[in-house]
Amino acid sequence: MSAVEPETRAHGSAPVHGMSLACRDVGFSYQEAQTPIAALREVSFELAAGRSLALLGASGSGKSTLLQVVRGLDLPETGEVLLDGAVAGAAGYDGLQKQVGLVFQTPELQLFASSAREDVAFGPSRLGWSEDEVAAAVDEALDLVDLPPDRFGERHPYALSGGEQRRLALAGVLAMRPRLLLLDEPFVSLDPATRRELARILARLRAAGVTLVLATHDVDLAWALCDELLLLDHGRVAAGGAWDLGDAGRDLLAASRLREPFLVELWRRLGRDPREAPRTYAEAAEALA
Amino acid sequence: MRTTIAQYYPGDSPIHRLDARAKFVAVTALAVALFVRDSFAGLAVFAVAGAVAYVLSGVPAAWFWRAFRPLLWLVGLTFLAQILFAPAEDAFASWWIFHVSWQGLSFAAFLSLRLLVLVLIGSVLTLTTQPLALTDGLAWLGRPLRRLRVPTDELALMVTIALRFIPTLLVEVDQIMRAQRARGADFGSGGPVKRARALVPVLTPLFVLSFRRADELALAMEARCYRPGIVRTRLHPLKAGVADAVLLSVTAAVIAAGLLI
DSSP, rough: OOOOOOSSSSOOOOOOOOOEEEEEEEEEEESSSSSSEEEEEEEEEEEHHHHHHHHEOOSSSSHHHHHEEEEEEOOOSSEEEEETOOTTTSHHHHHHHHTTTEESSSSSGGGOOOSHHHHHHHGGGGGOOOOHHHHHHHHHHHTTTOHHHHHHHTOGGGGGHHHHHHHHHHHHHTOOSEEEEESSSSSTTTTTHHHHHHHHHHHHHHHHHHHEEEESOOOHHHHHSSSSEEEEEEEEEEEEEEEOOOHHHHHHHTTOOOOOHHHHHHHHHOOOOGGGOOHHHHHHHHHHH | OOOOOOOHHHHHOHHHHHHHHHHHHHHHHHHHHHHHHHHHHHHHHHHHHHHHHHHHHTTHHHHHEEEEEEHHHHHHHHHHHHBSSSOTTTTEEEEEEEEEEEEHHHHHHHHHHHHHHHHHHHHHHHEEEEEEEEHHHEEEEEETGGHHHHHHHHEEEEEHHHHHHHHHHHHHHHHHHHHHHHOEEEOOSHHHHHHHHHHHHHHHHHHHHHHHHHHHHHHHHHHHOOOTTSOOOSOOOOOHEEEEEEEHHHHHHHHHHHHHO
């Protein structure tokens, strides 16, 4: 069980002007040897700048595919992805796409350089920034993920612990200063303390104004971190928009083999209105005091 | 993402059902006969045999073509090399050190056709036999070598594991390339040196991952009591039947016909 406590300090990161995201009837299928497999069907949703979205759904429901399509690594077969209201092909769309950060599942697998600093610098140095700008972005990103550059900058990535590697890989994406950050199962195979640390970092990014899309199976962290949800079922949108915490919402989550968030269930069991359930333990303690 | 590597086409034709060992022996014998015999007539016999086997296998032409196409380069190169480097006598066209003669042309055509027939016969084997069945069959055929202390079962296991992990590694490569591309990596442009350098961010993680995987697999195998050098029983024992005897008899007849005609 884990929940995220709000963090008020800005932690050295300047406010970010988040990017808005919208999908209109996005469809995508994988071309397998004999039959194509539909991974996304008519997926539509809107996410305003600076908002955070929990992308939920059973394994194989299309979460990873959707993130890759939004980042432009796969092109949608039907429909379109709008970044700040612009469609693919519009002037400036490529530039917008570069401001979309995607943190892959187990991103520590992509570490390759011989020092933490060098690995984090890989992305920003490909954006055509000056050396000073890159160095500043690298230090800022390392700070953001709680790997102080003076202590960790010269360490070999493979000499770090699993949790540190995960945060380093996140820094590699943050250094490109994304305005929209997509995360694919960022909490997988982390111990509870590391999960909480990572959740704190994400809360920090959210507070700074970065638009977040968080694909996860952890509904409690999703509840704590995300304003809205998008529930995928076999590539289709089963529910979208604000969290619906009534019985219908609970049943929808159950249909995707998910439980409702712990604090929502607690409120229900206490005989209170689950729609007014708190997001954090601090809020819960205050409400119950 | 394309993860079908070997050309195996899943099916249930008479050719698919044959024992891997019988198919391997038949193909090897045909290949040897093909190279012993040097007349167009003999070639025709083997070509017909290969074509009949292919038709019986029920493999769609498109699938066959996909496996076949890359090899056409080889055939084309052989043809060109044979024409151009034939001896200079009775050449009807010459340029610099190249001479084209009727003899050279006919010899080139013969060699290319022989290669095509070989590829056709070999393809029928690989299109209708699962790679794992093939390695199992090879391990069985190599058993006499165990007396010479050749670790045939271990070699077969190595090949099996290698084959098993090729699709896994391809998926892995795809994921790593996507991740690095999302970080701005560019794999498609620049000269050969630049392209090779662009692969460092892919190859380093891939090697680290492969070694880790190998280490874990070795431990897991030991934990499940794998010990090298011990004769293991099989979950799917190889079974040879009447059909395989028929295959070998027909093959012998085809070879006799091909060599004598």
